[in-house]
């Protein structure tokens with residue numbers, strides 16, 4: 001038997017989650033059964049979408065169950081195998097996050113060949129958040145030559161990749177993020193103009209100053225005032241990729257939409273929401289492009305790392321306080 005710890009959802013949060021919503025528990029893992037592997041997790045991800053899964057509502061991902069371990073992306077190492085497809089020492093990616101280890105059918109994990117990348121990159125830049133940036137920018141926003149691109153949540157896991165993909169393709173990029181450290185990092189990777197939205201009293205005016213001729217593409221990670229500012233500063237035939245609206249994920253009552261939605265009409269704006277899972281077929285092309293951009297020194301990334309399974313709730317809550325620069329991760333191994 002191997003003892004592992006896991007985080008369970010103890011109660012459903014109202015507003016910003018607190019420690020009381022989570023509990024740390026221990027479980028005993030027997031030796032893996034026929035066709036199973038035992039995996040020790042090295043890294044797990046916390047992502048904003050998990051907040052929605054803490055509510056008991058039907059959505060594109062099922063709600064977490066009270067009293068049960070949560071799930072999410074993880075990278076781990078096989079420690080015991082009862083299946084010929086995997087052997088001890090193999091790195092695997094799985095959806096069995098929020099726990100130190102697990103037994104699962106071998107077919108429920110994916111073997112990882114990280115190549116030159118660190119394994120945890122497959123939870124961030126080279127994984128779901130990176131593909132979200134790539135698909136949202138190139139397919140949903142249909143980026144084309146000469147576009148001026150505005151990105152909110154620009155220093156986060158998705159936003160940082162959106163900014164750099166657009167820069168790698170030669171675009172003028174305006175990012176918005178909270179705080180001087182994030183602004184400095186975005187400038188260091190070539191973002192043309194960066195708005196520290198926490199230091200601005202008028203986001204609309206700040207965007208107008210940063211993009212005097214308007215924006216052609218808006219990549220929305222935040223919603224709320226950022227979306228309103230983008231609508232007011234959009235050029236004719238602008239495209240909005242609506243990726244996330246983190247500013248309302250902890251809302252305790254329905255939030256009104258943008259007051260200026262009618263700008264869609266006169267400016268001929270196309271606004272389209274998307275979920276990355278419908279675009280996984282783009283992953284091989286994304287990894288090929290990413291590998292090239294990394295080799296050319298055009299793309300880099302940051303990680304904010306919490307250590308130990310017991311810190312996972314703090315890491316998660318930290319997403320809503322802007323505590324991460326780049327991908328928020330929990331190191332378990």
Ligand code: NDP
Nearest residue numbers: 048156157158177178221243244245246247274275276322
């Ligand atoms: P991030 O790494 O960007 O982390 C969240 C960041 O959001 C924080 O660091 C903080 O940065 C910012 N933030 C938090 N609260 C607010 C607020 N009230 N107003 C403005 N900014 C806020 O997370 P991800 O990159 O993983 O996700 C970014 C967005 O993309 C989220 O909305 C997420 O739900 C969405 N997403 C959508 C997917 C899809 O398939 N559609 C897939 C993956 C992510 P700051 O300090 O700058 O405020």
